Amino acid sequence: WRPAERSLIEKRFREFMVEGGFPEAQGLPAALRIELLQGYVDTVLFRDVVERYGVSQVAALRWMVRQCLRNPAGSFSVHRLHQDLKAQGHGVAKDSVHAMLGYLLDAFLLGGVTLATDSERKRNSNPRKLYPADPGLIKAFDASGRANVGHALETVVLNELDRRGAEVGYVKTSDGLEVDFLARHRAAGEELIQVCADPSSAETLERELRALREAAKEHPRAVRRLLALDRDALAGVGAPGVEAQPAYE
Numbered sequence: 001w002r003p004a005e006r007s008l009i010e011k012r013f014r015e016f017m018v019e020g021g022f023p024e025a026q027g028l029p030a031a032l033r034i035e036l037l038q039g040y041v042d043t044v045l046f047r048d049v050v051e052r053y054g055v056s057q058v059a060a061l062r063w064m065v066r067q068c069l070r071n072p073a074g075s076f077s078v079h080r081l082h083q084d085l086k087a088q089g090h091g092v093a094k095d096s097v098h099a100m101l102g103y104l105l106d107a108f109l110l111g112g113v114t115l116a117t118d119s120e121r122k123r124n125s126n127p128r129k130l131y132p133a134d135p136g137l138i139k140a141f142d143a144s145g146r147a148n149v150g151h152a153l154e155t156v157v158l159n160e161l162d163r164r165g166a167e168v169g170y171v172k173t174s175d176g177l178e179v180d181f182l183a184r185h186r187a188a189g190e191e192l193i194q195v196c197a198d199p200s201s202a203e204t205l206e207r208e209l210r211a212l213r214e215a216a217k218e219h220p221r222a223v224r225r226l227l228a229l230d231r232d233a234l235a236g237v238g239a240p241g242v243e244a245q246p247a248y249e
Contacts, residue, residue, distance in 0.1 A: 010230045013248040017152040020136020030139075037140035041065065041109065048107040053099075060090040061100050068110055068130045069141040072151040073180075075127035076101075108133050111158055116169025116182040129170055131155045150197040153229060154180055157195050157247055173218065177211035182219060190222035195247070197229040199237060209239055216241075 001009070019025055022040065025033045045058075045065065055061055064081060068074070078101060082094045092100075104110045111133060115126040132138060135152045142148060161168050161183050171179040171192065181193040192215050199205040212224045227247040228234050237244050 006231070009248055010246075014229075017135050017149065017156060018139055020134040022134060022136060025136055033136070034140045037134075037136055041069075041137065041140075044107055044109050048109075049100075049103045053103050055100065055103070057090065057092055057096065057100075060085055060092045060096075063088060063090060064097070064100060065104065065109070066141055068104070069132050069137050070144075072131055072138050072148065073129055073154045076130050077127040080127070111162060113158065113168055113170050113181070116171050126172070131158050133159070135159075149229065150195070153197050153227070153247055154195045157181065157193065157227060161193075171215045171219070173211065173214040175214055177214050179211050179215040182215075182222065190219060191225055192216060192219055192222045193225045193227060195227050198233045199226065199228055199244075200233055200235065205237060205239075209242060212242060 019028075019033060020037065022037065025036055028036065045061065049055055049061065050058055063085065067081075067084065068076065078094060078098045081101065082092065082097045085092050085097065105112050109132070111131045113129040113131070114123050117123055132155055135155045138148050138152055138155065158168060158181065161181065164185065166183040166185050168184075169182050171182050173179075179192050180195045181191075183191045183193060185191070192212055194208045194212050196204065196208045199208055208226060212226070216222065216224055224242045226234075226237070226239060226242050226244040228237075228244070230246050230248075234244050234246065
């Protein structure tokens with residue numbers, strides 16, 4: 001790519017992480033875009049969840065959705081969501097919380113990533129990481145003013161892995177380190193993918209690479225990949241055995 005081409009791609013990629021990919025949201029002022037995307041979520045909730053499954057505890061459902069969209073890439077368990085709902089004054093049974101989370105995943109409003117393990121018991125006993133179906137939904141529901149660049153970048157990567165048909169989980173090593181994604185492709189093998197918006201800090205880079213090294217001991221056949229926001233963030237990054245590149249590539 002010529003410098004001008006790469007500059008344009010990076011600009012568009014940053015816009016995509018904020019605006020998302022819904023066609024009607026492109027180029028709208030922030031206030032109108034947020035109103036539009038919130039309307040999309042309401043439509044999904046009432047048409048694809050409340051009406052379809054006969055959910056009666058709509059307030060609890062909406063609180064759950066806002067909580068998940070405001071905390072993308074966060075670890076959520078049914079137990080934790082149930083406790084948080086109780087603290088908010090919503091009297092919802094734990095089985096109902098489990099069912100509602102399943103409805104939101106079935107409606108493709110959220111994507112869930114479980115621990116990458118062959119043990120069903122370990123998979124069910126560890127929290128699930130939840131991501132919005134579109135990066136634009138993060139800004140539409142998080143009014144805190146946080147940049148959320150790293151979590152938006154994770155969301156973009158997961159959505160692309162899903163689009164490619166990969167089986168995706170996250171890895172937790174025996175030392176407690178975490179790798180964002182283990183992607184298993186039917187025809188292209190495995191990838192250990194660490195997403196870090198800005199690995200330019202030596203301390204941050206070492207933490208991310210150490211997690212990849214430890215995870216590679218458990219998944220030796222997997223390609224190790226470090227994905228950053230742009231090429232400038234990777235200046236000076238030397239990581240033998242690791243393919244470091246901008247996520248948009």
